[in-house]
Amino acid sequence: MDEEEQELEKCYIIGCDGEAVKELDSSLIPALQSLKLRLKTKKRPIKVCKKHYSMIKRASRALR
Numbered sequence: 001m002d003e004e005e006q007e008l009e010k011c012y013i014i015g016c017d018g019e020a021v022k023e024l025d026s027s028l029i030p031a032l033q034s035l036k037l038r039l040k041t042k043k044r045p046i047k048v049c050k051k052h053y054s055m056i057k058r059a060s061r062a063l064r
């Protein structure tokens with residue numbers, strides 16, 4: 001049986017232990033900064049958990 005290997009990364013945001021399931025588009029970076037969230041790494045693309053992703057999405061709508 002073939003098992004697909006999945007790389008499960010953690011959310012890049014400091015203090016968060018969630019699974020990184022979403023990649024942040026560069027257009028969402030200003031929203032990330034507006035939330036004053038700090039990242040554990042400078043790796044790109046930034047990957048975040050579901051919770052942070054929706055938080056950032058919401059913030060990006062408010063920025064417009």
Ligand SMILES: [Zn+2]
Pocket residue numbers: 011012013016017018048049050051052
């Ligand atoms: Zn997170």
